[in-house]
Amino acid sequence: MCDKMKKVNSWLSAVFGDQPVPQFEVNTRTVDVLFQxxxxxxxxxxxxxxxxxDLNQKTSEYQADCAHYQDVLLQAVGLSCATLSSASTDYLSTLVDSAITLAVRDISIGNFFPAVNNLSDELLxxxxxxxxxxxxxxxxxxxxGATLVLCGNLQEDINKTTKAQAVEGAKVEERLLNMDFVTTKAKELSHRREKAEAQLLSRNMDKSLTHQAIVQLSQEVTALKQEIAPLKKKLEPYMDLCPNPSLAQVKILEAKRELALLDSKPEMDMEFQ
Known part of the structure; x- marks a missing residue:
């Protein structure tokens, strides 16, 4: 821990130089991180x-080579940079730029062609x-393009679906409100019916006077009238016959009494009810 801290302090001092080192929390984690x-x-x-x-060494080597080549040119050919014409200097600069572009150390023709071929292959x-x-x-x-069209169609379908859902949601909400109203009304009517039935029971109301009993009695009266209709038809042929006036009159009176009895039976039943 002490060795790491010493190395960290030395490194921070070297990094910040004359500036003061910022304060930091000294613990195992921070010391390890700073040490790394x-x-x-x-x-x-x-x-x-x-x-x-390495770069300085290469620079020294290139400078030594340059001085050597300059001495060779000056001693062998008598050429120097000062004696070259502007066109020669331009050609030489172009040759150097070409060598740098082609990444060749030797500027001979035999080295330029393979480099040009390699660049041609790379170009192809x-x-x-x-x-x-x-x-x-x-x-x-x-x-x-197809995806954008599809996205547009999907967005249009989504918008239509959203609008339809909004309309259906409004309808569902309205139906729920109506259902709540109907449920509340049904509970109210059921309560009122139970209350009315309780009042009727407390007043000892006769069940024969209820609507259901009256409807049933009316059905029975209708059935009796249907039974009487054939008897009336049987009496019709005898109404015009009089072979024995006294006997016929007796029969007629009996038939009338029977008919009147049948006619009055429903009314009597209703009165008894």
Whole structure:
């Protein structure tokens, strides 16, 4: 713990330099995290230093090669950068730019052609990839158009469904209100009926005077009238006959009494009820 804390303090001092180190809570977790950060930072710094040293070494090598080539040109051919014309300088710059673009160290013709061929192959592959991507893009655009149309149709269906649900919801709410009203009214009528039946029972009302009893009695009267109708038809032929006036008169009187008895029977039954 002490060794880690010392290393963390040293690293924080190096990072912030002349600025004061911010205060932080010292515990096992924070010390471990800062220790890991310090190790990672030192590792990256060492890698960076190695990379800088390598670049400096390569720069020194390139500068030495450049001085060597300049000496060779000056001693062998008598050429120097100061004696070259502007066109030669432009050609030389173009040659250097081409070598950098083609990533070749030797600027001989034998090295330029393979590099150009490689770039040509890469260009062909890029064009093929571009054509393939264009075909895929067209297909995606076509699918996107169909998808947008489908989304529009789905949104329209959703809107219609939402409106229909709103209308149905209003109808259902109205039906519920009506059902509540009918239920309340039915309970009220049932209570009133029970109350009325209780009042009738308390007053010793005759059941024969109820609506149901009267309807039943009316049905019985109708049935009796239907039974009397055939008897009336049987008496009709005898109404005009008089072979024996006295006997016929007696028969007629008996038939009239029987008919009157039958006619008065329903009324008597109603009175008894």
């Amino acid at each position: 950060l310090a190790q990672t930072s030192e590792t990256r710094c060492s890698h960076t230093e190695l990379l800088i040293k 592959e890029a064009e093929k990839s571009n054509r393939r991507l264009e075909r895929e893009l067209k297909a995606l655009r076509k699918n996107l």
